[in-house]
Amino acid sequence: MAHLEVQNIVKTFSTRSGVAFARALDGVSFDVEKGEIIALIGPSGCGKTTCLRIIMGLETASSGQVRVAGRAVSGCGYDRGMVFQHAELLPWRNTLSNVGYGLEMKGVREPELSKASSHYLELVGLGHAARRRPHQLSGGMKQRAGIARALAIDPEVLLMDEPFGALDSQTRETLHGELLSIHGKTGKTIIIVTHDLDEAVMLADRVIVMQKGAVSEIVPIEIGRDRQDMRAVRTSAEYSKKRTLIWEALHDHETQAA
């Protein structure tokens, strides 16, 4: 049994009167093993975010189901944590207490609350910014805080919706290295939605290419998990081979549609 099972998910958005007007997902299925990093990539509107939101329990599938560690998902739960494109930190809370937000909701109280929040803040390299408010953080620091907040509840699966999409390329690369290092320390199962082909190949064990609400291809990236030397990874034969393969999978479709 896989750690996360996405089974034949269909999602149709309807008007309030029940008239269907958008079929976002058309039978999406894939399995994720414990500790795997999966990248979901595909053109705008192909259903990546909808798929992630259904796994998180923020949207309900029209049919099909999601199972985490064998349990069917119905609504949000502490077995899944989400990181958004914009960290959505609470402006009146400092970084430490933003990181602790999910723990508080989970019923964790002092002194465990501060201890656990500090641990995850240190894990993302933000120990020095514990007392700062969100407006005093850079974009990269906000995303690090968002990752720490999601990890603090110790979820089975970490879901990331274009977490680095709004960052400049240098900060994005730094955070790729940090995510790889966090994954090395925590062994979390991660699904990351991205538009960035290099991000997908650099981070993922398998890249799932989506087209028009369906999985069109699943590409394994056989580089191994030790990717801290990002320059070596980027110049490896496997990297360029898989990058080309995924590029073609994304563009084949455009050629067919033309």
Ligand SMILES: Nc1ncnc2c1ncn2[C@@H]1O[C@H](COP(=O)(O)OP(=O)(O)OP(=O)(O)O)[C@@H](O)[C@H]1O
């Ligand atoms: N709440 C909603 N109501 C109606 N239609 C929606 C809703 N959310 C998404 N859709 C539609 O579902 C389809 C898939 O959207 P989704 O946001 O999942 O795509 P995406 O691949 O994540 O796109 P992007 O890369 O641009 O973020 C689109 O046609 C979109 O317009």
